[in-house]
Amino acid sequence: MSAAVGLPEIEAARARIAGMIRPTPVDPSPSLSERAGVPVWLKFEHLQHTGSFKLRGASNAVARLDEAARAGGVAAASTGNHGRALAHAARRAGVRAVICMSALVPRNKVEAIEALGAEARIVGASQDDAQVEVDRLIAEEGMVSIPPFDHRDVIAGQGTLGLEMIEAVPELDTLVVQLSGGGLIAGIAAAVKARRPAVRVVGVSMARGAAMQASLAAGRPVQVEELPTLADSLGGGIGLDNRHTFAMVRDLVDEVV
Known part of the structure; x- marks a missing residue:
């Protein structure tokens, strides 16, 4: 492909x-x-x-998950808007979501993600630091990565x-x-x-x-x-x-x- x-x-x-x-x-x-x-x-x-376009991509990605992936849950690094969208899509589908963010993400975006039932983890000072935690969740807990763009x-x-x-x-x-x-x-x-x-x-x-x-x-x-x-x-x-x-x-x- x-x-x-x-x-x-x-x-x-x-x-x-x-x-x-x-x-x-x-x-x-x-x-x-x-x-x-x-x-x-x-x-x-x-x-x-x-509140942003991110819901479109997150909803499509969650809808495409198979049953095994849904059972494991989804994880992503986010500057806030993708995390909020993924939390919304995951809650709709009954799927666990963990959103990893850097300390640069504004507090209101973290709270919006938590309000949708996802777990927000603040890791390091960059998106790269947050992605390290996502990679660990995939390797150790069997979660599925739904990244914000790629x-x-x-x-x-x-x-x-x-x-x-x-x-x-x-x-x-x-x-x-x-x-x-x-x-x-x-x-x-x-x-x-x-x-x-x-x-x-x-x-x-x-x-x-x-x-x-x-x-x-x-x-x-x-x-x-x-x-x-x-x-x-x-x-x-x-x-x-x-x-x-x-x-x-x-x-x-x-x-x-």
């Missing part, structure tokens, strides 16, 4: 999670349209059940956003998408480029600790220092053994800012 997630997987994910997520509005922004000089539309994914089912779930956007705005010319590990923009780009190849996809990353941008510049996944940033949800590396998102972002995304 190709490392790239394709349109059939994204369409299947859309059907699979239809009753689990909220198709969110796409509305025009008069103020941004005036400033940009072109019509600007916003995808209101903050209205999703857990996972076929997660990417396919996030790609459902792309289908909704091009259907809501048929005249779409350019998509501007936040970029960290690349799961969201990889899924969106795969969906949109398959349906509308001429649409430009632009990724926006924070200036401090932009791991995907550094990796693209190096031509391979590289490690960067994780630094405090206002965009705390974009923190973390892409993994030196990245299987999917690096290649998809490299091949499908037109520009990174």
Whole structure:
């Protein structure tokens, strides 16, 4: 199977999670349209059940688990939003969830995860430190890893956003998408480029600790220092053994800012 997630997987994910997520509005922004000089539309994914797009990928990944995996439970490292989404999806499926986070994750996000019945573990000062604990849970307790971005089912779930956007705005010319590990923009780009190849996809990353941008510049996944940033949800590396998102972002995304 190709490392790239394709349109059939994204369409299947859309059907699979239809009753689990909220198709969110796409509305025009008069103020941004005036400033940009072109019509600007916003995808209101903050209205999703857990407050972010992450619920799409997490719901698809949990729904795809077999009975043995469900019995063992799921674990993930997260900067907060994926953990909250996975906790929600796991509770819906009756599956144990352990979310490992660094000390950089804001307390309100930790509390939101705990409120959904998952166990939150604070480990170290980076996503890499948190991932070490996830790896231990997999090796010693038989849990299943559902990472925040570099996972076929997660990417396919996030790609459902792309289908909704091009259907809501048929005249779409350019998509501007936040970029960290690349799961969201990889899924969106795969969906949109398959349906509308001429649409430009632009990724926006924070200036401090932009791991995907550094990796693209190096031509391979590289490690960067994780630094405090206002965009705390974009923190973390892409993994030196990245299987999917690096290649998809490299091949499908037109520009990174």
